[in-house]
Amino acid sequence: MKPQEIEKLSFQIIDREAGNHGMDNIHWPIVRRMVHTSADFEYLQTVRFGNHAVEKGMAAIQQGCQVFTDTNMARVGIRKKEITHFGGTVSCLMADPKVAALAAQQGTTRALAAVDLAADQVNAGIYVVGNAPTALLRLIELIEANKTAPALVIGLPVGFVNAVESKEALLSLKIPYITNTGRKGGSNVAAAVFNALAIMAHEKAVHETR
Numbered sequence: 001m002k003p004q005e006i007e008k009l010s011f012q013i014i015d016r017e018a019g020n021h022g023m024d025n026i027h028w029p030i031v032r033r034m035v036h037t038s039a040d041f042e043y044l045q046t047v048r049f050g051n052h053a054v055e056k057g058m059a060a061i062q063q064g065c066q067v068f069t070d071t072n073m074a075r076v077g078i079r080k081k082e083i084t085h086f087g088g089t090v091s092c093l094m095a096d097p098k099v100a101a102l103a104a105q106q107g108t109t110r111a112l113a114a115v116d117l118a119a120d121q122v123n124a125g126i127y128v129v130g131n132a133p134t135a136l137l138r139l140i141e142l143i144e145a146n147k148t149a150p151a152l153v154i155g156l157p158v159g160f161v162n163a164v165e166s167k168e169a170l171l172s173l174k175i176p177y178i179t180n181t182g183r184k185g186g187s188n189v190a191a192a193v194f195n196a197l198a199i200m201a202h203e204k205a206v207h208e209t210r
Contacts, residue, residue: 077191130190133162156185
């Protein structure tokens with residue numbers, strides 16, 4: 001089978017097994033792609049969307065926003081076709097020498113330092129966190145201090161230390177976010193969420209030009 005055929009069949013299987021999931025046409029494409037990436041139907045119960053997240057995320061993508069990820073794995077997993085079509089960029093600052101120097105100076109993780117370095121640039125952009133709770137917690141701290149204002153935060157850190165707590169903190173913010181409850185997540189799932197948004201943004205733009 002060709003890759004497109006495999007993906008189409010996978011989505012058909014997901015649709016069938018998900019049954020009457022109760023999600024609308026705005027949210028289901030995102031959750032379906034999360035399930036497709038992870039083979040984990042638990043996301044149907046744990047995913048959370050806040051403050052018109054899908055609409056705000058699509059609008060930011062269509063406006064050619066800057067996108068930052070907390071890992072190179074997430075950056076590589078993000079589709080570039082739709083991003084470049086709208087004039088946007090995708091960056092991960094983890095390997096930036098400035099981040100390493102800042103982390104050493106502050107005695108923090110590079111993921112946290114990368115958020116500090118991206119704070120000014122991610123205004124009206126999208127920050128994608130799929131691995132590091134420290135990155136999400138720092139981003140939340142800067143948002144609460146009015147030091148950065150992303151259009152959307154995709155917060156899906158995975159793990160046993162502060163992953164749950166960082167997501168709970170994100171849920172308390174009055175900004176657009178896509179996250180989940182519990183320990184699960186990961187760079188691949190976070191990238192899948194963004195990709196679903198990008199595809200929907202592109203399809204919407206094409207439909208509006210017809």
